[in-house]
Every structure is written in C-alpha cells, then in structure tokens.
Amino acid sequence: MSHTLCFETICVENRQLKNLSYHEARLNKTRQELWGYPDHWNLSELIEIPDSVENDSYKCRLAYNEKIDNIKWEPYTRRTIRKIQRVYHETIDYSFKYEDRAELNTLFAQRNDADEILIIKKGLVTDSLYCNVAFSEGGQWYTPSTPLLPGTQRAFLLDKGLIQEADIFEKNLSKYRWIKLFNAMVSWENAPVLEVELIG
Known part of the structure; x- marks a missing residue:
C-alpha cells in the first residue's frame, strides 16, 4: 500500500512548540528512509504559530512528504481512559x-x-x-x-x-x-x- 503522507502531532503550550527537536529528528529520519529526501528541515523555521492559537493546550498537526502538505491547529482536550x-x-x-x-x-x-x-x-x-x-x-x-x-x-x-x-x-x-x-x-x-x- 502506498502511504503518500506522514504527519507529526506537536504539543503547543503557552504558544510554545514542545519537544520540537524530537519531532524534527523523526520527521527528517522518515523523509530520508521512506522517500530518500536528504535535506534537513528546521521545524522552528517552517512552523509559524497563528494569532488564533491562545495560551491553552493546542495540537499542531503537520502533514508532509516531499513538502509540507498542510498544518492544522486545534485546541486539545484530554481523553478519559477508564478501561x-x-x-x-x-x-x-x-x-x-x-x-x-x-x-x-x-x-x-x-x-x-x-x-x-x-x-x-x-x-x-x-x-x-x-x-x-x-x-x-x-x-x-x-x-x-x-x-x-x-x-x-x-x-x-x-x-x-x-x-x-x-x-x-x-x-x-x-x-x-x-x-x-x-x-x-x-x-x-x-x-x-x-x-x-x-x-x-
């Protein structure tokens, strides 16, 4: 099966991207191993937090392959897990x-x-x-x-x-x-x- 896109889900708190170096490392490893792209992306340069993102917890979802396909932002609500x-x-x-x-x-x-x-x-x-x-x-x-x-x-x-x-x-x-x-x-x-x- 052909997987055309991969994605990263990045936590945003107080308008700060969390653990960005880990996401960047995985994204660049994925692009190299899946598609052979040798270039290294610096996510702090590629992601601009929009004004609509407030100080609460937000989810930044970045879909990509050779290029960034889309970036979506949404407030994050924790799931309840009982069983x-x-x-x-x-x-x-x-x-x-x-x-x-x-x-x-x-x-x-x-x-x-x-x-x-x-x-x-x-x-x-x-x-x-x-x-x-x-x-x-x-x-x-x-x-x-x-x-x-x-x-x-x-x-x-x-x-x-x-x-x-x-x-x-x-x-x-x-x-x-x-x-x-x-x-x-x-x-x-x-x-x-x-x-x-x-x-x-």
Whole structure:
C-alpha cells in the first residue's frame, strides 16, 4: 500500500512548540528512509504559530512528504481512559507515522466497552491506539521494546531515564501493577494511570 503522507502531532503550550527537536529528528529520519529526501528541515523555521492559537493546550498537526502538505491547529482536550481492551494483530506495521491509520482504526473498533486498546503482536505488548505505554514494577517504569511507533515523548522519557525499555510479554502482564499511557500531547506528569487488572 502506498502511504503518500506522514504527519507529526506537536504539543503547543503557552504558544510554545514542545519537544520540537524530537519531532524534527523523526520527521527528517522518515523523509530520508521512506522517500530518500536528504535535506534537513528546521521545524522552528517552517512552523509559524497563528494569532488564533491562545495560551491553552493546542495540537499542531503537520502533514508532509516531499513538502509540507498542510498544518492544522486545534485546541486539545484530554481523553478519559477508564478501561483498556487488548487486541491482536500478528503482522501490523506502523513503523512510520503514516496518515493512513486504517489498520489501527480497525483494531480500535474491537474495543467493546473499553475506552482504549492495547495492541499485542506475536505475544508482545506494543502500543495503544494513540499512545506509547509503560508498566510499573518495583518502583521502575518499563516501556515495551517493541512499540509500533517509537514516539517523541517516549524518546524524551528514555533520554531522561524516567522509563527503561524491556520486552513485555502479554503472558507476564500480571506481574506489573500499573499501566501509564503517554504521547506527544500527554506528558508523563499528566498521563493516565490504570491498574493493569483493568486491561480486558
């Protein structure tokens, strides 16, 4: 399948673009690996925050391939997550942040009465629909070493030493107490935390 566009979702707070260097690194890596474009984009030069963006939390969504296709701005409202449903796909591939999320949306439709999904691939935990995840054991937080998409917030937290990578097998989930869901829009401090036993 041809994926014509990829995108970055960048958090904007107090009219400041957050973790921009991580988004820039992923975007430039994507353009090089998917399409062979060697030029390096400096996002701080390419993105101009419009006057309509206020001091609240906003989402900047930048779609691109060879060039920037579009940039959209919208106020951000946090989702409420009370229950998670595990779903399964043995071959799903979302190693780049494709605009085409049809496979992921099909999995999300299997959530029953849950608010979120936890995607299992070949017995290993990957991600939720929109978030990377981490699990607590003995005071340490571990994030799967097998994410579908290594997120920018995940990279930031790994660099800061707040989380560690580990192979997390579905069969071993019960050894963890908590699950935390985070992404570019949801900082570690504001990330939802649920008991692992609430994963259906």
